[in-house]
Amino acid sequence: MTGLHIDDDAILDSDDEDDLSNDIDHTERNRQVYLKACARYHVTPSTYFLRHVSCIHVPLQNHALGDLGAKAMATALVKNTFVKCLDLSSIGITTTGLMYILEMLEANTFIRYINLSENNLQYVGARYITEAFLSNQTVEILDISGNGFKDEDSKLLTPIIEENVSLREIILSHNEFGDIAGRQFGQALGENNTLKRFDISWNHLRQNGAIEFCLGLQANTTLEGLNLSWNGFGLEGCHEMGKTIRSNRSLTYLDLSSNRVNYDAFKLILRGLKKNKTLRTLKIGCNPITTDGALSILRAVADNRCKSLTTLDLSDVSVDNDFLSLLHNLQRIRPLHVIHGIELRHDELRKGENPVVLDTDDPVTILFECVKSRNLRLIDMLKNLDKDNSETLSREELNKGLMSIDVPLSRRSLDILMEKLDLNKDGQVDYTELMTKYKEHIRRVTKLQRDADIDFNNYRDYDKFDQLREMVRLRMRLSVAATTTSTGSQTTN
Structure with missing residues (x-):
C-alpha cells in the first residue's frame, strides 16, 4: 500500500505456509498459518480467533489484540477464503496495527464487512482508511464509528463516499463531525449512486451543518437507510429535511431520534412526509414533539397521506386518548406498527354549547x-x-x-x-x-x-x-x- 511503509517482514510475507502438508484441511491450514505468525511476531495466540478462523463471521470485538496481535491475525487472513465478516471493534490497535489490516484487505477479496470502530484512530487513521478504500472493490460495509474523528477529518473521508463503488453501507457514528462534515458528506452523497445505508448518528450536525447535509442529500437517488439520531437538527435542519423528504424517492428508513425536534420543527418534517411515497420507517422518538405532534402524524396517515409508512417510532413521546383511539381505528384498516410513550389524560374539550369565539385578522x-x-x-x-x-x-x-x-x-x-x-x-x-x-x-x-x-x-x-x-x-x-x-x-x- 503506497505510503504505509511496512517493514520487510510485513503481513504479506508468509512463505512458511508453503511448507504445510497438502493433507492438512483448510481449517487446520489456516490455524497453522496463524500460529506460525504468532511465533514469528512473539505474540500469544488468541484461542478465540483459532476457533473462528474458518467461520464466516469472526467477532473479535473487545479482544485486546494490539498492533502485533493484529499483524498475526492479518497474516492468517491474507489467503483465507472463509471469513466474510470481520469485527475488529475496540481491539486496542494504533495506526500501525491499522496498516497491517488494510494491507491484508488488499490481498483478501472475500471479506465483505469490516468493523474498525472504537479504536481511536483519529486523523492519521482517517488518511490511511481513505487511501485503502479508494482502491478496495470488495468490502461492502465499513464501520469506523467511535474513532475520535474531528470535524475537519471529514475532508479526508469524503473521497470514500464519492469514489468507492463497492461500499453499500458506511457507519460514522460517535465521532465529532459538525458543520464541515455536514457540507462535505452532503455534497459527497449527492454525487454517490451506490450507497444504500449511511449512519452519522451521535455527532454534531446542527443548524448550518444539518442544512448543508440535507441540501446535498437532495441530489441523492439511491440511499435507502439514513440514521441521523442524536445530532441537533432543530428548527433550521428540520426545515431543509422536510424539503428533502418531500422530493426523495429512495429513502425507506429514516432515524431522527433525539434531534431537538419540537412541535414546530416536527411540523416542517411532516410537510415533506405528507408528499413522500417511499418512506416505510420513521423514528422520531426522544424529541419534544408533544401529544399534538404525535396526533398530527396519525391524522396525516388517516387522511391517506404518508401512504407508505408502516413503522412509526415515537419512543418517550407522550400520547393522549385521541391518539390511541385513532391508532386503533387505523390499525384495523392498514398495517401500522407504532411505538410511543405514556398516555396522558386530558379533560374533554367543551363543544357546541359554549363555543369559543374566534378573533382573527384572516x-x-x-x-x-x-x-x-x-x-x-x-x-x-x-x-x-x-x-x-x-x-x-x-x-x-x-x-x-x-x-x-x-x-x-x-x-x-x-x-x-x-x-x-x-x-x-x-x-x-x-x-x-x-x-x-x-x-x-x-x-x-x-x-x-x-x-x-x-x-x-x-x-x-x-x-x-x-x-x-x-x-x-x-x-x-x-x-x-x-x-x-x-x-x-x-x-x-
Missing part, C-alpha cells in the same frame, strides 16, 4: 378552509348558507353559517370578512365575488408555501397560516363528532 382563510374540510364546492356553500334564496350572502347569513359548524367569528373578524368578500360594497356577497376571493386565496397559499421552501426566514408567515388551517380542521372534526354522538343518543332514546 377570516377568509377560516371560511375557505371550512369549505375545503367539508369537501364543498363554493356554489354548494352559497346554497347552504343562503337562507332567503337571494343567491347572495349577508353578514348575518355568514355568521349563522359559521356558528352552525362551531366556528363562530368575533364581530371584528366578521367585519373584516365582509370587507374582503364584498368587492362591490353592496352589503351582499355573490358567487362571482366568492370565486374571485377564492382564487386569490389559492394564489396566496401557493406563494406562502413557495417562499417558506426557498428561505427559512419566510416560514413564520406560512406557519401562522398553517396553524389557522389546522385549527379549522380540528374544529370541523370536533363538530362532526359532537353531531354524530348527539344523533346516536337521540336514536337510542
Whole structure:
C-alpha cells in the first residue's frame, strides 16, 4: 500500500505456509498459518480467533489484540477464503496495527464487512482508511464509528463516499463531525449512486451543518437507510429535511431520534412526509414533539397521506386518548406498527354549547378552509348558507353559517370578512365575488408555501397560516363528532 511503509517482514510475507502438508484441511491450514505468525511476531495466540478462523463471521470485538496481535491475525487472513465478516471493534490497535489490516484487505477479496470502530484512530487513521478504500472493490460495509474523528477529518473521508463503488453501507457514528462534515458528506452523497445505508448518528450536525447535509442529500437517488439520531437538527435542519423528504424517492428508513425536534420543527418534517411515497420507517422518538405532534402524524396517515409508512417510532413521546383511539381505528384498516410513550389524560374539550369565539385578522382563510374540510364546492356553500334564496350572502347569513359548524367569528373578524368578500360594497356577497376571493386565496397559499421552501426566514408567515388551517380542521372534526354522538343518543332514546 503506497505510503504505509511496512517493514520487510510485513503481513504479506508468509512463505512458511508453503511448507504445510497438502493433507492438512483448510481449517487446520489456516490455524497453522496463524500460529506460525504468532511465533514469528512473539505474540500469544488468541484461542478465540483459532476457533473462528474458518467461520464466516469472526467477532473479535473487545479482544485486546494490539498492533502485533493484529499483524498475526492479518497474516492468517491474507489467503483465507472463509471469513466474510470481520469485527475488529475496540481491539486496542494504533495506526500501525491499522496498516497491517488494510494491507491484508488488499490481498483478501472475500471479506465483505469490516468493523474498525472504537479504536481511536483519529486523523492519521482517517488518511490511511481513505487511501485503502479508494482502491478496495470488495468490502461492502465499513464501520469506523467511535474513532475520535474531528470535524475537519471529514475532508479526508469524503473521497470514500464519492469514489468507492463497492461500499453499500458506511457507519460514522460517535465521532465529532459538525458543520464541515455536514457540507462535505452532503455534497459527497449527492454525487454517490451506490450507497444504500449511511449512519452519522451521535455527532454534531446542527443548524448550518444539518442544512448543508440535507441540501446535498437532495441530489441523492439511491440511499435507502439514513440514521441521523442524536445530532441537533432543530428548527433550521428540520426545515431543509422536510424539503428533502418531500422530493426523495429512495429513502425507506429514516432515524431522527433525539434531534431537538419540537412541535414546530416536527411540523416542517411532516410537510415533506405528507408528499413522500417511499418512506416505510420513521423514528422520531426522544424529541419534544408533544401529544399534538404525535396526533398530527396519525391524522396525516388517516387522511391517506404518508401512504407508505408502516413503522412509526415515537419512543418517550407522550400520547393522549385521541391518539390511541385513532391508532386503533387505523390499525384495523392498514398495517401500522407504532411505538410511543405514556398516555396522558386530558379533560374533554367543551363543544357546541359554549363555543369559543374566534378573533382573527384572516377570516377568509377560516371560511375557505371550512369549505375545503367539508369537501364543498363554493356554489354548494352559497346554497347552504343562503337562507332567503337571494343567491347572495349577508353578514348575518355568514355568521349563522359559521356558528352552525362551531366556528363562530368575533364581530371584528366578521367585519373584516365582509370587507374582503364584498368587492362591490353592496352589503351582499355573490358567487362571482366568492370565486374571485377564492382564487386569490389559492394564489396566496401557493406563494406562502413557495417562499417558506426557498428561505427559512419566510416560514413564520406560512406557519401562522398553517396553524389557522389546522385549527379549522380540528374544529370541523370536533363538530362532526359532537353531531354524530348527539344523533346516536337521540336514536337510542
